[in-house]
Amino acid sequence: MSEHAMRTVVVTQRFFDEDTVAYLNSHGCEVRLAEMPPGKADGELSEDTLVQMLADAEGWIVGHARVTRQLLGKLPRLRVIARRGVGYERVDTQAVADLGKVAAIAVGGNDACVADHALALMLAVSHRLRESQMQMNAGSWNILTGADLYRKTVGIVGLGRIGRGVVQRLKGFEARLLAVSASPDDEWSRVNGVAHVEIDELLTSSDVVSLHAPLTPETRMLINARALARMKPTAILVNTARGGLVDDAALLDALASGRIAGAGLDVFQSESDPSCMSVTRALIALPNVIATPHSGASTREGLVRTNRIAAQCVVAVLEGRAPPSDCVIADGRHRAEPTPEQLKTPTHV
The missing domain is CATH 3.40.50.720 (NAD(P)-binding Rossmann-like Domain)
Structure with missing residues (x-):
């Protein structure tokens, strides 16, 4: 040309x-x-x-x-x-x-790298990697007790390409898999051992809740104070999807009070709403939060x-x-x- x-x-x-x-x-x-x-x-x-x-x-x-x-x-x-x-x-x-x-x-x-990132956050929070390193940097080698991902119940919110990739990876951990999906594929779910449930059951039953839904008017603030109150106190929340899916202020309260055990976050409300930046800073300062700067696909x-x-x-x-x-x-x-x-x-x- x-x-x-x-x-x-x-x-x-x-x-x-x-x-x-x-x-x-x-x-x-x-x-x-x-x-x-x-x-x-x-x-x-x-x-x-x-x-x-x-x-x-x-x-x-x-x-x-x-x-x-x-x-x-x-x-x-x-x-x-x-x-x-x-x-x-x-x-x-x-x-x-x-x-x-x-x-x-x-x-x-970017399906594969975001699915990998979600698993990395699950493992890092469950095994308290950040807290352990913080203690070691402070001179203490006391051992912190973490939690297995092996054979735990993981709730997947959104079964698109990335959500399905997370399912495939979790099968290696023999996890019990629950899902909420706007358009469930019953045959795919049956073959891959995924049970479709309502959101309330997913929240109350899961040891890990991992978000992979698009941000729409229906999903905005899906994980709010009420949803967090339904989760187990030993549960962790992982969000590699969009910040607007979670009420970050409510999440901060739940984490700081011990209402849930931890969170792995790659996305934040402050990405689209700068007025939320103080909440983001408070979240990433918590020892039970593993945070990355929307880098899951990078x-x-x-x-x-x-x-x-x-x-x-x-x-x-x-x-x-x-x-x-x-x-x-x-x-x-x-x-x-x-x-x-x-x-x-x-x-x-």
Whole structure:
């Protein structure tokens, strides 16, 4: 493809590998890796900054930036937005469709690493790894008594790709598996030894409750003070899904009071609501909490997989093809196509 026909694809994520850049180049795409301010992610960039970065882009590989109707309206050249991830609550899918664009997610890229991360948090909290190391750093080698994951009851909230991956890993621990799912697959559950129950039974029966549900109006604050009160005092909560699934202030109270034994947290309310940051700081300071900064999907291998899937979605749209159907979250191409004038003249603010 000649140089003048190259299409600009902007990446506003760190850790974008050279092989995926080469893949995009080989499909006629000029890749621009956005220079992010130190310590900042694209979710913290202003709309004006994003417009400047994306003014001449036809493809955008995005992390956690808010993809709003107002932003998209200022980017008439932009044809496809691909999330390097699977959550899309920050994408206005209706606006994407209304404005004739396509939005996609990187389905299948990070399932394995997030499932691994959930197991790591379960084991770390159960075996009190943080507390033990804190004591050793303070000069005490007293042994703290932990708890087995072996043959315990684990409740899985959400049986999508990651939830099912957690089930497969827990089978090696001979765990008793309970699940709550919006669309249960009875045959898959039977084969894999999963019993579907109501949420109250899952909470009261489980030694570990692991969250893998999407954030929707129905699931927001699913784990609130009432739910936490139903859990065993020896139980732990693991959240590698979305911060809004849990009332973090109620969780802080439950952990500090000993109402539940511990928590493994990769996501927090404060990610989308900065007013909750004081609660987050208090949570991660507790000795019975293992916390990570929404890094469950950030393994070397997982990032390469999600980079490639996002890039493949971008290429498919720019070449007039359909991305994999399970990756598409909005497709408005039948509604509108960019005009030649839009493709010729970027819009700046």
